[in-house]
Amino acid sequence: MSEKELIPQLFKTEYRKIISVLCNLFGPALSGIEIAEDITNDTFLQASETWGLKGIPENPTAWLYTVAKNKTKDYLKRHKTFSEKIVADLKLNQKQSESIEVDLSPKNINDSQLQMIFTICNPIIPAEAQIGLALRILCGFGIDEIAEAFLTNKDTINKRLFRAKEKLRTENINIVFSTEIDVKSRLDSVLATLYLLFNEGYHSTTQKTHLRKELCLEAMRLNYFLIENKTTNKPIVNALMALMCFHASRFEARINEIGEPILYDQQDKNLWNEELITKGNYYLIQSAQGNELSKYHLEANIAYWHSSKIENPQKWNNILQAYNQLLLIEYSPITALNRTYALAQVKGKQTAIREAEKLNLTDNHFYYSLLGYLYTDLDDGKAISYFEMAQQKAKTDNDKSLLNNKLSELKKKRDSLPSFSASE
Amino acid sequence: MKEFMMIFSSEINESFGPSPEQMQSNIQQWMDWFGGIAAQGKIVSANRLSFEGKTLKPNHVIADGPYAEVKEIIGGYVIVKATNLDEAMKLAEGCPILIHGGHVEVRSIIPMNG
Numbered sequence: 435m436s437e438k439e440l441i442p443q444l445f446k447t448e449y450r451k452i453i454s455v456l457c458n459l460f461g462p463a464l465s466g467i468e469i470a471e472d473i474t475n476d477t478f479l480q481a482s483e484t485w486g487l488k489g490i491p492e493n494p495t496a497w498l499y500t501v502a503k504n505k506t507k508d509y510l511k512r513h514k515t516f517s518e519k520i521v522a523d524l525k526l527n528q529k530q531s532e533s534i535e536v537d538l539s540p541k542n543i544n545d546s547q548l549q550m551i552f553t554i555c556n557p558i559i560p561a562e563a564q565i566g567l568a569l570r571i572l573c574g575f576g577i578d579e580i581a582e583a584f585l586t587n588k589d590t591i592n593k594r595l596f597r598a599k600e601k602l603r604t605e606n607i608n609i610v611f612s613t614e615i616d617v618k619s620r621l622d623s624v625l626a627t628l629y630l631l632f633n634e635g636y637h638s639t640t641q642k643t644h645l646r647k648e649l650c651l652e653a654m655r656l657n658y659f660l661i662e663n664k665t666t667n668k669p670i671v672n673a674l675m676a677l678m679c680f681h682a683s684r685f686e687a688r689i690n691e692i693g694e695p696i697l698y699d700q701q702d703k704n705l706w707n708e709e710l711i712t713k714g715n716y717y718l719i720q721s722a723q724g725n726e727l728s729k730y731h732l733e734a735n736i737a738y739w740h741s742s743k744i745e746n747p748q749k750w751n752n753i754l755q756a757y758n759q760l761l762l763i764e765y766s767p768i769t770a771l772n773r774t775y776a777l778a779q780v781k782g783k784q785t786a787i788r789e790a791e792k793l794n795l796t797d798n799h800f801y802y803s804l805l806g807y808l809y810t811d812l813d814d815g816k817a818i819s820y821f822e823m824a825q826q827k828a829k830t831d832n833d834k835s836l837l838n839n840k841l842s843e844l845k846k847k848r849d850s851l852p853s854f855s856a857s858e
Numbered sequence: 859m860k861e862f863m864m865i866f867s868s869e870i871n872e873s874f875g876p877s878p879e880q881m882q883s884n885i886q887q888w889m890d891w892f893g894g895i896a897a898q899g900k901i902v903s904a905n906r907l908s909f910e911g912k913t914l915k916p917n918h919v920i921a922d923g924p925y926a927e928v929k930e931i932i933g934g935y936v937i938v939k940a941t942n943l944d945e946a947m948k949l950a951e952g953c954p955i956l957i958h959g960g961h962v963e964v965r966s967i968i969p970m971n972g
Contacts, residue, residue, distance in 0.1 A: 755886065758889040762892060
């Protein structure tokens, strides 16, 4: 492998390890994250310069670790004031800068990454910034990639990440688990961020299919990391993992070659990834331990039924029951709409129409799409006018083109029916 | 939006012994009905009441069971949001307790600090 291929690959796997260990060493206070970023970036820069000239070392990872360690020591020496005043506060306490050990053992790498996840996924910084920082530090994404994922420019992302780091610095956030309760209370916000990161990829409006998949995979990787660690391997973590596996299993089937979405009932089920469905089943079973029934459990349950190729009335009833429970835990317009769709499958469109009309979600284009769907075949004229209202409210081109297809289908059907005049 | 409490009561039926299938379908009727209100974002909180309970009376008299000397038992309650009593009554429509001979009492809640 040439250094041109090796460095990006090592960047993906080692960047987050080195930066987490260093962040953990310095602590997020006193610009620790920025110092850690600088040292880690410098290390990789040196690798690309040196390896290009002298060839790849025998053990590239060990080389990176050694360079990172030396750079850290140099940094501490150069900033004598910093080291004199601050070293006392460092994790490795009281020692002189020369004797500070940068511990890049597998255990410390693991612990440091875990702590970084909990430090970053913190509700004191906005959700978008949490995702951005997670992508930068925990996933080794470039600023340009993050900007693309959020459909914005590098400047905005740089500012957003800077503000987030400032906030972590001033609030002196440094997560050290002391009790089981700490893990439990903070795990909720970590899972919320991973859930958002996954959804960012799954429902993102960017057409770059490759990038979207990357975001989902990173969310799954971080989630898996929590499962691998005994302190964080809780049923709720497994529930979120199951949910992600089931959703990810349809990745190939739900987007066509030009990046447009394909609706669930029109997907080629042969493209569903059986391996991920099996994994989803495994994590769903793991999540069933204990008494907690979280929204992730219910959503995983719904996703499980959606991943089942069997069509029977019980399937939709199970989905409806899970939506009923989900709404009692947390109301959201999209859950209310999905619940009404499931209701139509179980109790028929007439019943669903009566309940849909009570939802009062007149700002939401999905609301009109749902009514359009429910009136299709019962009253195609009404269906057409609802789909037209949906089209007016739809925001993305993808949504508009999907609705366009629906409308032309319905209009074709209407025009092909024999018309009866009053005299007949 | 004001809050209203719906209280579900039915007559005590000593010979009440539903089969597991009946229980299941009963639970499902309730969940479908709750789900319909929750889908409108109007549930504040909901609780079922278990049969375990006692009644405290004056002079430290404790009676067994929550339903001593009454013909009806409160099976549960739910707090909903609605603009007025009429709207809250509309939400109560279709409540499964009506099928089983019980009734729903809808009461407006007055906050203690209000």
